Amino acid sequence: MDSEDEFMSGASSGDDFANIEDSDDDFDNEDQDLGFSQDKDIVRTSKKSYEVDFEVLGPSQIQLQQDVQIKDVADVLGQPPEAAAILLRHLRWNREKLFDRYMENQASLLDEVGLEEDASHTPSTKKIPDFECEICMSGDSDVETYALKCGHRYCVDCYTQYLASKIRDDGEAARIQCPTSGCKRIVDSKSLTFLVEDNLKSRYRELINRTYVDDMENLKWCPAPECIYAISCSVRKKDLAKIVPTVTCECKHPFCFGCAHEDHQPCPCSLIKKWIQKCEDDSETAHWISANTKECPKCQSTIEKNGGCNHMTCRKCKHEFCWMCMGLWSEHGTSWYNCNRFEEKSGNDARDAQAKSRQSLERYLHYYNRYANHDQSNRLEKDNFAKTEKKMTLLQNQSGMSWIEVQFLETAAKTLQECRQTLKWTYAFAFYLARNNDTIMFEDNQKDLELATENLSEMFEQPVEQLSAKKLDILNKNTYCSQRRVTLLSDTAELLKRGKWTFNISLD
Amino acid sequence: MAGAFASRRLQRELPKLQATTSPGIKLVSATDLQEWLIDIQVMDSAHPLYAGQTYRLRFRFSGKYPIEAPEVMFIRATAASCWDQKPRSIPMHPHIYSNGIICLDLLDKAGWSPVQNVESVSMSLQSMLAGNYKNERPEGDEVFVRTNTQRPRDVNFEFHDDDC
Numbered sequence: 047m048d049s050e051d052e053f054m055s056g057a058s059s060g061d062d063f064a065n066i067e068d069s070d071d072d073f074d075n076e077d078q079d080l081g082f083s084q085d086k087d088i089v090r091t092s093k094k095s096y097e098v099d100f101e102v103l104g105p106s107q108i109q110l111q112q113d114v115q116i117k118d119v120a121d122v123l124g125q126p127p128e129a130a131a132i133l134l135r136h137l138r139w140n141r142e143k144l145f146d147r148y149m150e151n152q153a154s155l156l157d158e159v160g161l162e163e164d165a166s167h168t169p170s171t172k173k174i175p176d177f178e179c180e181i182c183m184s185g186d187s188d189v190e191t192y193a194l195k196c197g198h199r200y201c202v203d204c205y206t207q208y209l210a211s212k213i214r215d216d217g218e219a220a221r222i223q224c225p226t227s228g229c230k231r232i233v234d235s236k237s238l239t240f241l242v243e244d245n246l247k248s249r250y251r252e253l254i255n256r257t258y259v260d261d262m263e264n265l266k267w268c269p270a271p272e273c274i275y276a277i278s279c280s281v282r283k284k285d286l287a288k289i290v291p292t293v294t295c296e297c298k299h300p301f302c303f304g305c306a307h308e309d310h311q312p313c314p315c316s317l318i319k320k321w322i323q324k325c326e327d328d329s330e331t332a333h334w335i336s337a338n339t340k341e342c343p344k345c346q347s348t349i350e351k352n353g354g355c356n357h358m359t360c361r362k363c364k365h366e367f368c369w370m371c372m373g374l375w376s377e378h379g380t381s382w383y384n385c386n387r388f389e390e391k392s393g394n395d396a397r398d399a400q401a402k403s404r405q406s407l408e409r410y411l412h413y414y415n416r417y418a419n420h421d422q423s424n425r426l427e428k429d430n431f432a433k434t435e436k437k438m439t440l441l442q443n444q445s446g447m448s449w450i451e452v453q454f455l456e457t458a459a460k461t462l463q464e465c466r467q468t469l470k471w472t473y474a475f476a477f478y479l480a481r482n483n484d485t486i487m488f489e490d491n492q493k494d495l496e497l498a499t500e501n502l503s504e505m506f507e508q509p510v511e512q513l514s515a516k517k518l519d520i521l522n523k524n525t526y527c528s529q530r531r532v533t534l535l536s537d538t539a540e541l542l543k544r545g546k547w548t549f550n551i552s553l554d
Numbered sequence: 555m556a557g558a559f560a561s562r563r564l565q566r567e568l569p570k571l572q573a574t575t576s577p578g579i580k581l582v583s584a585t586d587l588q589e590w591l592i593d594i595q596v597m598d599s600a601h602p603l604y605a606g607q608t609y610r611l612r613f614r615f616s617g618k619y620p621i622e623a624p625e626v627m628f629i630r631a632t633a634a635s636c637w638d639q640k641p642r643s644i645p646m647h648p649h650i651y652s653n654g655i656i657c658l659d660l661l662d663k664a665g666w667s668p669v670q671n672v673e674s675v676s677m678s679l680q681s682m683l684a685g686n687y688k689n690e691r692p693e694g695d696e697v698f699v700r701t702n703t704q705r706p707r708d709v710n711f712e713f714h715d716d717d718c
């Protein structure tokens with residue numbers, strides 16, 4: 047059986063190596079019943095329902111992708127690569143559209159992007175007798191001038207300055223137009239390279255690459271600072287209500303392909319956007335004010351009643367009123383400190399509105415506090431990587447364990463971080479969930495993970511002397527946490543994919 | 555501070571502007587090469603909104619003018635400070651905020667062309683007024699005027715139409 051297996055999977059031996067560890071169990075269990083499809087099964091189970099396929103691209107691969115497409119289009123259209131590049135950039139790398147437009151009306155398309163029929167000519171400057179440049183409003187017969195096919199001619203100095211400003215200040219590259227107001231002719235890269243100084247050329251190339259990635263729907267830049275990689279992923283905008291596409295860059299930065307935000311499993315992009323907005327928005331402050339304060343009926347100052355009786359005297363205007371009915375205190379006559387207008391309908395309505403507002407505020411705060419708490423812990427733990435390493439060294443010295451044997455601490459630190467990150471976003475997610483059985487299951491999962499994470503965190507924080515005795519416990523808890531996290535994410539992603547969640551808000 | 559390039563260009567524009575024959579455009583002051591004031595009028599004497607009115611434009615130039623657009627806005631002025639002894643107000647227009655900031659693609663970095671100059675911008679604004687018969691401010695004027703702390707050129711306008 048074994049040898050047969052090896053034979054069957056010979057073609058994809060690379061995959062097998064990666065899966066050998068995971069698949070040990072499978073081999074034992076399933077040895078008898080199947081041999082053929084086993085390889086496939088392993089591959090399938092290795093991808094969890096909340097994971098997506100993606101590929102990391104370096105600068106040379108991005109360049110290569112462009113070159114391949116440019117060459118393709120150049121061959122099909124019989125245009126020089128230079129022209130094909132302009133056309134592709136102009137139509138945002140949409141080849142089908144490009145071919146359609148080209149077949150439909152070749153001349154008008156070429157004209158639109160500023161390509162002449164003979165695109166192979168080399169750009170050159172010219173001296174024009176009695177020339178006056180419209181940009182600097184000066185010039186004479188021996189100044190060098192330049193014009194694109196549109197014929198709008200300016201002195202080389204001004205042209206260069208104009209292009210430099212566009213590239214350096216505005217970050218434009220692929221779609222810089224002729225300086226003439228209203229002229230849509232695009233400065234082709236040949237003219238551009240001819241005119242701008244060398245130090246701007248590399249910036250120009252970089253910008254051109256940037257627009258390529260920006261224009262492609264399946265490509266995104268890694269948002270980590272200074273990162274040069276892009277990610278290729280097939281998840282489209284319209285899929286984002288059904289999947290949370292977390293990807294991890296070559297630089298180890300995990301982020302969401304959908305919105306470039308940090309990894310926010312299991313909460314869909316549109317919800318985290320709403321949540322962050324809600325948390326930042328001072329509408330919540332207003333909310334608090336409406337739940338906890340009233341305005342003075344005379345001068346409209348906002349008053350928070352933090353104790354005492356219903357007889358209010360406004361500090362600002364000295365107006366005396368009843369906190370319950372907001373009416374004049376003098377009208378309360380002898381019913382001192384016991385407003386008997388309390389049961390009136392208007393009073394009731396005001397009370398209901400206030401109670402409702404308070405309730406919704408409390409609900410929000412419940413989720414927000416837990417979200418913020420995990421966020422905070424997560425941030426602390428991120429800063430503490432150095433501390434973990436110190437701990438590992440210390441443990442090594444005290445217990446005589448080898449460096450490899452103390453690795454469990456680093457693993458635990460990583461697990462803690464992942465779990466906190468997930469927990470954080472489960473609260474944003476739960477805030478928008480309608481109450482039903484799925485939500486209850488979700489909250490159970492969430493509770494399990496939270497409990498396990500707190501346990502692991504507690505173990506992890508123990509004094510170093512006790513750590514060596516607890517190694518097994520920590521390893522076990524670590525595995526448990528990871529499993530709980532996978533379960534929570536898989537279950538949630540599964541329902542999301544099938545559109546089974548009910549939210550108390552629309553998903554778009 | 556105007557750079558050498560901007561200075562040279564403005565020095566060439568100035569005499570042309572002083573001698574301008576465009577009706578309804580008048581250079582009020584250009585004491586340096588950083589800030590110029592221009593008065594404009596709508597020439598249509600039957601215009602329901604702007605007939606008989608004069609409005610004042612303030613141009614500010616950076617060292618990168620004319621590669622970079624100038625900052626242009628309407629400003630108020632008291633009657634006593636004006637040559638015709640009439641006060642200057644901010645014209646009512648759906649693309650002009652009550653603090654004088656103008657929402658016009660021509661003045662934005664994407665719409666600006668270095669071929670434009672003070673006179674051509676003034677003329678564009680003149681015709682932007684002449685073509686308008688709506689006695690209203692842009693949507694959200696009050697909030698924008700109260701909260702905007704950015705210089706006009708840094709405001710990210712969305713241009714709803716290009717024929718303003």
